[in-house]
Amino acid sequence: MDMIDEFRRRGLLADATEHAPAALNAGQVTGYIGFDPTASSLHVGSLVPIMGLVHLQRAGHCPIALVGGGTGLIGDPSGKAQERLLLDRARAEENAEGIRKQLAAFLDFDSRTNPARMANNLEWLGELGFVDFLRDIGKHFSVNAMLRKESVRRRLADEESGISFTEFSYQLLQSYDFWELNRRYGCTLQMGGSDQWGNITAGIDLVRRLGGPRCHGIVFPLLTASGGAKFGKTEEGTVWLDPDRTSPYRFYQFWLNAEDADVIRYLRLFTLLGEPDLAALEHAVAESPHRRDAQRRLAAEVTRTVHGTDGLERAERASRVLFGGSLEGLGAADIEEIFADVPSTGLARSALDGPGIELAVLMADAGMAASRSEARRLIRGGGVYLNGSRATDTGVRVGAAHPLHERFLVVRVGKKRYFLVELD
């Protein structure tokens, strides 16, 4: 199978070095992508490079996921307008460990022929002596060339933020990673987002200067939603792969809400569905868009990969109940399970005594609205539902008669945002 063609067909290819296609067709190649451990979890924006490694492995090559435990200590200036905050060493290692686990859901580490591999550049960067580094690596870099890099130029032009020596050196370290991976594992390919092009080619040059083999680079396009919005952000913030940060239910909902204009493109990028399936789904979007078949498939595929069959089933079940039928007839156990992934708060039972508590106050206290005023605005606008029925005026109070099964209050804001209040 021609991997470059596969990339191109799926919209994963922004650019590649001249000899990359030939090298990939000539035999097994080991390639890597670096993941930046600024946070302890990857988010959906990282899925493009992850899928890059998945396709690499499926084509019979060996993928390496490099977790930047060392470079995370430094910070890449690419695409950043300001000097980054530095991570301390313990945090960087902790984050690297979290990312390692998430990647394991996508890649096969036990293959006999072409297993995936994890690497952490802290292994070599941590040991690196400054003088040795300058002598062996630094001498191969021309400051003139480094200064010409777009990412560096932009920061130099901005008198305000400038660029520190530390960040300026980032491209040396990333290049050095490539060299180390080549030495240790015979890695001859680096992939990454298109903003990484400069760093990747610098690495290729370094390996060549140090007497290594010809290496190659492939970069992915930057991903946007069709509205021009940032991909992977919702009102709730970043969509993470970590179920403790973004529940499987919300993760599933994120994909289900993909626009018609984006959904086929996303299916191509984020799932392994083949052309016949894609064509059928594209047809479904055109013919009967209200069924959302493509969105459902997208959500199911990605959620299953990241959160497993269990996570997917819970998310689908919760979605059916929350957007399908009514809350009536649900047992206490059902409610508990369905809302397990939905934001929830506790409330003292005594708050409902006597006249009860004003709904707006409850909402603000539970974090459903930023303030009481905002909660009242939402109610006035008709956007708040208590146990499935619309709150009609701002004076609504919640009393002892409201709780379902004497334990639960279900508050909904807008069409999609649910909150569960459990009485203690």
Next chain:
RNA sequence: GGUGGGGUACCGAAGCGGCCAAACGGGGCAGACUGUAAAUCUGCUGGCAGACGCCUACGUAGGUUCGAAUCCUACCCCCACCA
């Protein structure tokens, strides 16, 4: 260093003594329509009360005035031109 222009809510941008919690546009949220889509239309978009009202907010700190985003002084920052 000099001269001129400017710093207004999430962003852009009006206002230039009271009618300013601040026009307008964007963004965001909610409603209607739909398909948990897009487009469109409507409403809302500082806080506490929600009846009046009170508090905080137009770079920072003072001042003038019954009253300041608006006038004065100092300071900080940005931009343009000159050196």
